[in-house]
Amino acid sequence: MTTWHDYLKEEGRPLSWPYPIRFEKEQKIETDILVIGGGIAGCWAAISAARQGLNVSLVEKGNTVRSGAGGPGCDHWCDAPANPLSRVTPDDWARHMANRPYCNGIGIQIQCREDFDTLLEMEQMGGKIRDTNDEYVGAEGRDDKTKFMISPRYGTIHSYFPDPRMGEPNFNPPDKRNNVVIRVWGSTFKPALKKECERLGVNIFDRVMGTSLLTENGVQGARVVGATGLNNRTGELMIFRSKATILATAGAGSIWLMSMEHGGYSNMMSRTASGDGTIMAWRAGAELANMEANGIIRIATGLKHKWYSGGGDASYENVPIVDANGKRLPYPIQGWEDAGAMVPTPEVAAKIREGILKGEYALPFYGDFPSMKEVERNVTWKLMLGEESTTKIIINTYNKAGFDPSRDMLQNYNFIEGQSLPQWREAGYGGGLLVDWNLKTSLDGLYAAGTQMFSPEDHSYAAATGRYAGRKAAAYAKEIGKSKLSRDQIEIEKSRVYAPVRRSSGIEWKELHAGISRVMQYYVSEFKTESLFQIGLDALQKIEEETVPTLYALDPHKLMRSLEDISLLNYAKIIIHASRARKASSIPLNLQRIDYPAVDPPEWNKYLTVKLEDNKVKIGELPMTFWGDMKQQYEAHNKDYTGVYRGK
Ligand SMILES: Cc1cc2nc3c(=O)[nH]c(=O)nc-3n(C[C@H](O)[C@H](O)[C@H](O)COP(=O)(O)OP(=O)(O)OC[C@H]3O[C@@H](n4cnc5c(N)ncnc54)[C@H](O)[C@@H]3O)c2cc1C
DSSP: OOOHHHHHHHHOSOTTOSSOOOTTOEEEEEOSEEEEOOSHHHHHHHHHHHTTTOOEEEEESSOTTTOSTTSSOOSEEOOOTTSTTOSSOHHHHHHHHTOSTTOOHHHHHHHHHHHHHHHHHHHHHTOBOSOTTOTTTTOTTBOTTTOOEEOOOSSGGGGGOOOGGGOSOOOOOSSSOOOOOEEOBGGGHHHHHHHHHHHTTOEEEETEEEEEEEEGGGOTTSOEEEEEEEETTTOOEEEEEOSEEEEOOOOBOOSSOOBSSSSTBSSSSOTTOBSHHHHHHHHHTOOEEOTTOOEEOOSSSSSOOTTOSSSSSGGGTTOOEEOTTSOBOSSSOTTTTSTTOOSOOHHHHHHHHHHHHTTSSOSSEEEOGGGSOHHHHHIIIIIITTTSHHHHHHHHHHHHTTOOTTTOOEEEOTTTTOOOOTTOEEOTTTOEEOOOTTSBOSSTTEEEOGGGBSSOOOHHHHHHHHHHHHHHHHHHHHTOOOOOOOHHHHHHHHHHHHGGGSOSSSBOHHHHHHHHHHHHHHHSSSSBOHHHHHHHHHHHHHIIIIIGGGBOOSSHHHHHHHHHHHHHHHHHHHHHHHHHHOOSBBTTTTBOBSSSOOBSOGGGOEEEEEEEETTEEEEEEEETTTTOOHHHHHHHHOTTOOOSOOOO
8 A cells, every 4th residue: 555655755745735845945024922832821822912912923833723732622611719609719729729749839829810810801702601501500510690600620639639748738628619610611712712813913823833942142041032933834934033932832742652543643632742842942941840740641542541431530520430230339429529529539449449359349330321410411411521622522423323321321441441551651741841920931031821831730721821921921022122033043943944854765753753752661661760761861862863863754744743753852851851860759740760769758849940051951959839929929920910809
């Protein structure tokens, strides 16, 4: 069979390639604010900067209308404690959410204070956030006055958070009804965001991949004054000159795992999340934090269902689970007691496992939709599952096949799918750019938002921090002029970017990607020691020196994929540098070192930072709550902000 690859090799580029090829040609764009990444955080950043009357350019690798992890949808708007039904104050909830090690207290405070304002703004743009058609009257959590649909999420899950290392008592809500999470029609959000960007005159550059940041005089560590991008359809080089730049390209997926046939090469997050923004900032000299954090991969890989498994978790939050004989499991307990906790407590999980082994529970388990009240079933099946990407595909497929949730049960894959392999890891929700209370990075002129920052949270966090970063970057840009771009720096980037198209043979991006993932699986997985780290670094170095110079791409799309691999390679190296710098094991960071077995010893309760200085890796450290008093700091930095919550 002739593959597309063979075809290109044998026949050359087809005449019908729908876009003109413009490799090495340049297009120059002047802008006040440059936003790189048109996902949730990026769109919000662009909108809020444009509302300040500035000229804004938005660069997106895919198509802004649906790109990124939040593009297809979202069913939970989490941590909106300023909503009128909330039983907790934003500052109390922020303190509670930040009461765990290695989180981002700055982002959490911003989310808790401004996330409900962000949601109301989303409604003004055309996003649907209330049950305006009265479809779910009578459902638990629906408020008839506001028509908001409160989700049970974040009840008992937060009992996992208290941690004595944080030096502050855990905030104990009066009962499990905190009412901080709102069920939403999130599939309406991304189109509304793009439309609002267009209405405000944001220049959207879809299908452009940001490749590097440009700094004053081309110096590492200096002010960021623009960026380069590659049009992944034409191959043209885009050169942006800006007063302020906001990075919002999310984190990196696919570092440990390249799963071609299953989850679209990536794991959990969007395929486009290849760590580009982090690497652009790294090369420019920005400081990163928490890069040693990693986790076992989550949903949507195709390799396993957890958590999306037919009951009890995430969008299925209050679907009861029964065993093969219809016997109820002790999780979740209908009635919101623990619905929304997403995973059973370790004690309950152990009890279920024991029950299976003793024959008390028969496998497989099922999500018992028929036993639910009709309105609750509809909320889950139609709204929650229908508004998210992976689950929308699941319900559409089942609906087509004649599945009827009022009659049929949905199989749950817990226990029968086995455990995750320790080699299936992800980095996406750990490390990222270090930011201050203006969401400014350690580089002047450079801001970050959403998953681009260290220790990020979820959709509404990305939205609220994007909106905030846009506001702050605009304030900075109003006070500063543009700077000259360094032609030398552009030339160096140009030869890096186009190297793969200047060759006609060698290896292609897929092989390279698979090689990087293998190195990480072998040397940076379950067993971690100084010498394994060194072997991993040497192997990546060898790939960089011997294999990358043979990388070739025959069209602009493959060129983009090749450049993504180079981002992944660099990202992998940073993970190893940060991991080996932490001479201790840590549960929250998922770092188990054989040579340093002490788990979270007090002297290691601190963030590690990492950056390039004169192209050499420099490790630094910060105290666990380096952001100071969250409420005070937020208020000091936002004196003019007017939102629903005015503080106490
Ligand atoms: C299946 C699924 C369900 C989810 N459900 C929920 C939910 O119900 N509630 C919730 O709170 N959260 C949910 N999340 C998480 C939520 O989607 C993310 O937290 C959120 O999208 C993060 O926003 P972001 O802007 O940081 O990243 P994204 O939204 O992923 O945006 C990053 C953007 O950057 C672009 N990009 C990447 N590299 C480049 C580059 N080099 N140049 C230009 N552009 C680039 C990408 O194409 C993308 O558009 C879900 C995630 C998934 C995958």
